Amino acid sequence: xxxxxxxxxxxxSLSIMLAGIGSALGVSIAGQVGAGVLTEDPNKFGQVLLLxxxxxxxxxxxxxxxxxxxxxxxxxxxxxxxxxxVQGLQIMLACLPIAIVGLVSGIYQGKTSAASIGMIARRxxxxxxxxxxxxxxxxxAVLALLATILLLNSIQV
Amino acid sequence: xxxxxxxxxxxxxxRSLREKIFDQLQDLGVMEITEDEKDLFEDFPSSPxxxxxxxxxxxxxxxxxxxxxxxxxxxxxxxxxxxxxxxMSKEDFLNFGFNYIPIYNTFLSWEEKLxxxxxxxxxxxxxxxxxxxxxxxxxxxxxxxxxxxxxxFLLEFPSKKREALExxxxxxxxxxxxxxxxxxGGNILWWVIIHxxxxxxxxxILAELSISLMSLPQPFEGTPQEIIEDLEHRIGxxxxxxxxxxxxxxxxxxxxxxxxxxxxxxxxxxxRHQSEAKLLRTKETCYISGWTKKEDLPRLEESLSQVGxxxxxxxxxxxxxxxxxINLENNSWVNNFSVLTHxxxxxxxxxxxxxxxxxxxxxxxxxxxxxxxxxGLVLALFGFITAAYLDISDxxxxxxxxxxxxxxxxxxxxxxxxxxxxxxxxxxxxSLSFLTNLKNSLAxxxxxxxxxxxxxxxxxxxxxxxxxGIMLAVVKEWKRGNYAVAIMDHLSWFVFLISIVMxxxxxxxxxxxxxxxxxxxxxSVIFLVATQxxxxxxIIMKFLSGLLSLYDLVSYLGDTLSYSRLFALxxxxxxxxxxxxxxxxxxxxxxxxxxxxxxxxxxxxHLFNLLMSGLGAFVHSAxxxxxxxxxxxxxxxxxxxxxxxxxxxxxxxx
Numbered sequence: 136x137x138x139x140x141x142x143x144x145x146x147x148s149l150s151i152m153l154a155g156i157g158s159a160l161g162v163s164i165a166g167q168v169g170a171g172v173l174t175e176d177p178n179k180f181g182q183v184l185l186l187x188x189x190x191x192x193x194x195x196x197x198x199x200x201x202x203x204x205x206x207x208x209x210x211x212x213x214x215x216x217x218x219x220x221v222q223g224l225q226i227m228l229a230c231l232p233i234a235i236v237g238l239v240s241g242i243y244q245g246k247t248s249a250a251s252i253g254m255i256a257r258r259x260x261x262x263x264x265x266x267x268x269x270x271x272x273x274x275x276a277v278l279a280l281l282a283t284i285l286l287l288n289s290i291q292v
Numbered sequence: 293x294x295x296x297x298x299x300x301x302x303x304x305x306x307r308s309l310r311e312k313i314f315d316q317l318q319d320l321g322v323m324e325i326t327e328d329e330k331d332l333f334e335d336f337p338s339s340p341x342x343x344x345x346x347x348x349x350x351x352x353x354x355x356x357x358x359x360x361x362x363x364x365x366x367x368x369x370x371x372x373x374x375x376x377x378x379x380m381s382k383e384d385f386l387n388f389g390f391n392y393i394p395i396y397n398t399f400l401s402w403e404e405k406l407x408x409x410x411x412x413x414x415x416x417x418x419x420x421x422x423x424x425x426x427x428x429x430x431x432x433x434x435x436x437x438x439x440x441x442x443x444x445f446l447l448e449f450p451s452k453k454r455e456a457l458e459x460x461x462x463x464x465x466x467x468x469x470x471x472x473x474x475x476x477g478g479n480i481l482w483w484v485i486i487h488x489x490x491x492x493x494x495x496x497i498l499a500e501l502s503i504s505l506m507s508l509p510q511p512f513e514g515t516p517q518e519i520i521e522d523l524e525h526r527i528g529x530x531x532x533x534x535x536x537x538x539x540x541x542x543x544x545x546x547x548x549x550x551x552x553x554x555x556x557x558x559x560x561x562x563x564r565h566q567s568e569a570k571l572l573r574t575k576e577t578c579y580i581s582g583w584t585k586k587e588d589l590p591r592l593e594e595s596l597s598q599v600g601x602x603x604x605x606x607x608x609x610x611x612x613x614x615x616x617x618i619n620l621e622n623n624s625w626v627n628n629f630s631v632l633t634h635x636x637x638x639x640x641x642x643x644x645x646x647x648x649x650x651x652x653x654x655x656x657x658x659x660x661x662x663x664x665x666x667x668g669l670v671l672a673l674f675g676f677i678t679a680a681y682l683d684i685s686d687x688x689x690x691x692x693x694x695x696x697x698x699x700x701x702x703x704x705x706x707x708x709x710x711x712x713x714x715x716x717x718x719x720x721x722x723s724l725s726f727l728t729n730l731k732n733s734l735a736x737x738x739x740x741x742x743x744x745x746x747x748x749x750x751x752x753x754x755x756x757x758x759x760x761g762i763m764l765a766v767v768k769e770w771k772r773g774n775y776a777v778a779i780m781d782h783l784s785w786f787v788f789l790i791s792i793v794m795x796x797x798x799x800x801x802x803x804x805x806x807x808x809x810x811x812x813x814x815x816s817v818i819f820l821v822a823t824q825x826x827x828x829x830x831i832i833m834k835f836l837s838g839l840l841s842l843y844d845l846v847s848y849l850g851d852t853l854s855y856s857r858l859f860a861l862x863x864x865x866x867x868x869x870x871x872x873x874x875x876x877x878x879x880x881x882x883x884x885x886x887x888x889x890x891x892x893x894x895x896x897x898h899l900f901n902l903l904m905s906g907l908g909a910f911v912h913s914a915x916x917x918x919x920x921x922x923x924x925x926x927x928x929x930x931x932x933x934x935x936x937x938x939x940x941x942x943x944x945x946x
Binding site for chain 1: 631635636747856857859860861863864867868870871874904907908911912914918
């Protein structure tokens with residue numbers, strides 16, 4: 136019975152897609168503010184790029200979770216594992232934390248990054264502190280990734 | 293160790309020595325000059341010299357900005373991140389003379405000219421646009437003015453209104469003459485001449501059909517075609533003039549070095565005047581007050597003795613509540629991490645410097661988050677080599693060395709978890725199998741197949757840091773003589789938490805440990821409940837707020853769980869590295885250049901991963917220090933020690 140594969144793959148794609156969307160939105164929100172700052176002062180490119188990259192991690196976490204599922208199913212080299220519908224659903228559910236939290240936290244981290252970019256526009260010497268603020272939001276994406284990894288690891292296939 | 297001991301210094305000198313003393317102090321650079329009696333300075337007039345220097349600084353920074361704006365080649369990324377300073381000896385710097393005024397005036401006049409050219413260009417371009425609309429009109433525009441008995445207009449209207457207009461004009465039986473020209477955008481142009489007396493009737497007709505007269509933006513002479521040619525010629529001339537000035541401006545980078553030195557020269561002079569303004573004077577004496585490091589006192593006295601004898605120096609230890617500037621002193625390894633303390637905020641004078649303990653934890657945390665031997669190696673080499681060979685400022689060097697040490701931590705963590713570019717070393721050709729064996733024999737945990745062990749290890753490291761944090765709080769309060777606070781608020785929690793850990797370890801590993809821990813837990817709980825409500829007056833409130841304080845356990849639990857990120861981030865960089873290998877191996881099957889594509893894909897992916905994981909490792913390790921560690925004991929609020937010296941922006945005085 137290999138019917139569960141559909142659900143497992145759905146889970147894998149969901150985590151890659153939703154977390155990726157979250158990061159794309161977040162990076163774009165930060166980038167729009169960054170572009171405004173750069174028109175005033177092109178010398179801040181380095182700091183602005185750094186802050187813009189911060190909400191990009193959710194997409195990576197999502198990719199990571201999706202990749203882990205593929206590895207678990209043996210789809211990347213090796214012999215594919217046959218899984219039941221229940222196992223497939225379990226894998227899909229395990230993917231949800233990083234998928235959903237990645238989506239939402241990516242957007243909000245982008246907003247915080249945008250605010251931090253505004254901060255270094257006026258006070259460039261505060262770059263260090265400006266980087267820490269968006270990182271506080273990312274904590275929850277890291278925790279969701281952790282949950283996904285632990286859940287996936289506990290499912291026997 | 294840690295926070296340097298400071299001394300308050302006061303120098304009273306005869307006024308004749310003032311200049312010389314200031315020269316010495318600025319050269320020596322060990323004393324921060326402060327204003328002693330702040331309220332005496334309120335209506336102290338700003339000195340004219342200071343204003344003069346500020347004006348010059350403004351002019352010089354205008355010149356430097358101007359050069360920057362018209363610089364032909366922009367500096368590279370590396371140069372803009374790590375600008376290299378200009379090296380100069382102190383004598384050369386102090387005797388530097390450069391008359392920048394002609395340059396400043398030239399720049400101003402160029403700027404003015406460029407502004408004029410831009411506004412002329414705007415005007416000419418909008419005229420040109422207008423002329424293009426009426427290009428087909430073959431009548432000289434000066435004729436629009438009319439004659440003694442006639443009026444002439446230029447009309448632009450959609451061609452479908454033509455018949456209606458002709459109809460109306462015929463109805464009124466006006467004396468009129470017109471010539472039609474093709475217009476743009478579906479419009480036609482009419483040149484109309486009427487008798488002066490019929491002007492009003494004409495206007496009525498035009499209003500009925502809502503056709504408006506075309507008015508020229510300014511009087512012109514000649515046909516539109518001629519005017520267009522003239523305009524294009526003038527625009528071309530202006531463009532040429534503009535690019536000539538810009539080219540000339542681009543050449544001015546040759547003065548950049550001199551201008552920067554001049555800027556720093558005045559910056560140093562500014563600081564001098566600024567400090568001199570903080571003097572207290574009488575008719576015959578002046579009084580300089582400030583701070584210096586205790587160890588620098590002999591040097592200070594010695595250098596003053598070179599000036600003359602009409603001075604007196606007194607010094608004392610800082611009083612309680614005084615705003616003592618902070619200078620951190622650590623060994624060179626710890627000093628690499630002092631950037632992080634500066635980012636958060638310096639300690640105040642009465643507490644301990646958190647840098648040494650934080651440095652150790654940051655080193656390990658960064659290592660665990662990046663967690664790969666090869667990545668660590670790359671980062672360490674990059675950091676150490678750039679710090680050693682690039683001509684960059686000292687603070688940038690410190691930062692690079694901190695990253696490099698983080699890389700060393702990553703090498704250790706990578707060996708521990710067996711991550712060498714992810715799992716690449718499991719796929720080496722047989723001839724290199726000794727490397728695979730080396731990797732496997734050194735690896736202790738496999739976080740992929742045994743995540744729980746790694747997770748518990750991360751949390752364990754976190755508990756250690758939290759306990760160290762609480763212990764530092766105990767030490768701090770003990771040193772201040774607040775024994776009650778040290779024991780009741782901090783040590784009790786230390787015992788409580790450590791006995792909980794012992795108990796948890798005990799029930800899985802050794803029942804003996806658990807049986808020791810249990811009474812300790814009960815004892816510390818009773819102690820906490822009994823002491824934490826001591827500020828309340830009512831006995832019931834004492835008990836209740838004591839009980840409520842146990843709720844803090846939740847926040848300690850939350851702090852501990854926060855360290856799980858160490859595991860998650862370490863795993864994430866490893867898995868992305870595996871992903872790079874997997875993707876690359878998909879390409880390696882293609883004929884002929886498959887291996888090349890695979891190599892490029894793998895390189896690009898690994899580089900991306902190194903950048904993103906490195907950023908994550910830095911940010912999250914720093915966060916753990918700031919949010920989980922510092923909150924346990926650190927008060928901060930210190931002010932940086934800024935000795936009076938030659939402060940420069942572009943120059944490094946050697």
